[in-house]
Amino acid sequence: MKQTSKKFNKIYAMQLATIFLGFIIFGISENIKGPAIPRIQFDFHLNEEQLGSLLSLNALGYLIACSFTAVLVRKWGIKAASILSFASMLISGVFIFISHTYPLFSASYFLMYIGNGMLEIALAILGARIFVKNTGTMMNLSHAFYGLSSTVAPLIATGVMSVQVFGHALDWRGMYLVMLSLSLLPILTALRSTFPGDDLANESRTPLKELMRDPALWWMVLILSFGVVSELAVGGWLVNFLEKAYHWDTVKASGMLSAFFLLFALARLFLGPVTDKIGFTFSLIIFSGLSALCTFAAIVGGESWSFLFAAAGIGIAMIYPTVMAFIAKRYPRGSDTAITFTVTLMGLGSVIGNYVIGFVIEIVKKMYGVGNANGLLRGLQAGYGFIALCALLCSVCGCILYRYLKKRGELI
Structure with a gap:
C-alpha cells in the first residue's frame, strides 16, 4: 500500500513538474521577444506593418501546430507530443542563433511557434486530465508559472543580450539560444513520468460534430480569441510602444512589461479560488472588463498613467486558464477535442489580431504624414487601443454566454 502510494506520489510529482516547467518555458519563449523586437x-x-506581418506569420505556425498536435496525441500519446514540442523549441533556438538572413530567421522563428502551438495543446490536455478537483484553482496555479516566467523573461533577456562571450555580446540571437535551451529541463521530467488518458478508447470520447452543435463552445472560442489577442499582444507591443511613444529606454520599458507579468502571475496565483467560488463564466466577464478599463485608461491618461498598462495584467491573466477549466468541466469526455478545436480557432484570431495592430498603426501614421512625430504617437495609441478593444469584446461575449447558460441552468 505504501509502495503504491509512494509510486503514485512520485508520478504525480513528475506530472506537476512537467506542467509547471512547461508553462515556465512557454512564458519565456513567448515574452523574451519584447526587448528583442526593436x-x-x-x-x-x-x-511596423512588416513587424505585425512577421508576428502574424509566426502565429500562423502556432495555428498549424494546434491543428495537428491532437492527431499526434491520439497516435503517440501526450508524453511523446509534449517532448516533441519542447524539442522543437530547443532546435529553433539553435537556428535563430545562426540566422543572419531574414528568410532563415523567419523560418527559425516559425519553427519556434510550431513548438509553442504544440505545447499549448499538450499542456492544456495535461491540465484537463490531471486536475479533476479544484479545477479552476489548479488551472490558474499552473498558468501562474507562465506569468512568473513572463515577469522575469524580459529583464533576463535584456541582461543576457548584453553578456560578453569571447569579447562578443550575445545580442538577441544568442539570447534566444540560451533561453530556449532551457527546454531540456521539462524534456527530462516528461521522460521520467507517465500521463493519464491515453488509454481511453476513441468511441468513449465525445465526437467533434457533437461538440460543435453546442453554442457555448463557439462563445468560448470568441472569448478565448479576444482574450488571448489582448494578452499576447502586450508581450510584442508594450516595449515597442513605450520606447517610441514616450522615449523610454529599453530597461525601463522592459521593467513595465515585467510589472505587467508580475501582476499577471500574482493574479493567477491568488485569484484562482475566486473563479471556483463565483463561477467560471462570471469570472470571465469581470476580469476581462477590468483589463479593458485599465488599458483604455492608460492610453487616455498618457505617460503618467502608464502604470495601468501593468495593472491590466490582473484581469487578462484569468481568461485562458478559466476557459480551460470551463472546458474540462463541461466536456469531461471530450476535453481533448474541445481544447484543440477552441485553441486552434483562437490561433486564427491571434494571426488576424497581430496583423490588425500593425496595420492600424501604419494607417494612422500615414494620416498624419510620414515622419510626423505626433502621427507615430497617435498610431501607437490606436494600435494599443485595439488591444483594449479585444479585452472589452471578451467581456461582452462573456455576458452573452452567461445569459445563455443561465437560461438553461448550466452555469459553471
Missing part, C-alpha cells in the same frame, strides 16, 4: 526590426529594416 533590435530585430533594426537589423532587418522592418517597419
Whole structure:
C-alpha cells in the first residue's frame, strides 16, 4: 500500500513538474521577444506593418501546430507530443542563433511557434486530465508559472543580450539560444513520468460534430480569441510602444512589461479560488472588463498613467486558464477535442489580431504624414487601443454566454 502510494506520489510529482516547467518555458519563449523586437526590426529594416506581418506569420505556425498536435496525441500519446514540442523549441533556438538572413530567421522563428502551438495543446490536455478537483484553482496555479516566467523573461533577456562571450555580446540571437535551451529541463521530467488518458478508447470520447452543435463552445472560442489577442499582444507591443511613444529606454520599458507579468502571475496565483467560488463564466466577464478599463485608461491618461498598462495584467491573466477549466468541466469526455478545436480557432484570431495592430498603426501614421512625430504617437495609441478593444469584446461575449447558460441552468 505504501509502495503504491509512494509510486503514485512520485508520478504525480513528475506530472506537476512537467506542467509547471512547461508553462515556465512557454512564458519565456513567448515574452523574451519584447526587448528583442526593436533590435530585430533594426537589423532587418522592418517597419511596423512588416513587424505585425512577421508576428502574424509566426502565429500562423502556432495555428498549424494546434491543428495537428491532437492527431499526434491520439497516435503517440501526450508524453511523446509534449517532448516533441519542447524539442522543437530547443532546435529553433539553435537556428535563430545562426540566422543572419531574414528568410532563415523567419523560418527559425516559425519553427519556434510550431513548438509553442504544440505545447499549448499538450499542456492544456495535461491540465484537463490531471486536475479533476479544484479545477479552476489548479488551472490558474499552473498558468501562474507562465506569468512568473513572463515577469522575469524580459529583464533576463535584456541582461543576457548584453553578456560578453569571447569579447562578443550575445545580442538577441544568442539570447534566444540560451533561453530556449532551457527546454531540456521539462524534456527530462516528461521522460521520467507517465500521463493519464491515453488509454481511453476513441468511441468513449465525445465526437467533434457533437461538440460543435453546442453554442457555448463557439462563445468560448470568441472569448478565448479576444482574450488571448489582448494578452499576447502586450508581450510584442508594450516595449515597442513605450520606447517610441514616450522615449523610454529599453530597461525601463522592459521593467513595465515585467510589472505587467508580475501582476499577471500574482493574479493567477491568488485569484484562482475566486473563479471556483463565483463561477467560471462570471469570472470571465469581470476580469476581462477590468483589463479593458485599465488599458483604455492608460492610453487616455498618457505617460503618467502608464502604470495601468501593468495593472491590466490582473484581469487578462484569468481568461485562458478559466476557459480551460470551463472546458474540462463541461466536456469531461471530450476535453481533448474541445481544447484543440477552441485553441486552434483562437490561433486564427491571434494571426488576424497581430496583423490588425500593425496595420492600424501604419494607417494612422500615414494620416498624419510620414515622419510626423505626433502621427507615430497617435498610431501607437490606436494600435494599443485595439488591444483594449479585444479585452472589452471578451467581456461582452462573456455576458452573452452567461445569459445563455443561465437560461438553461448550466452555469459553471
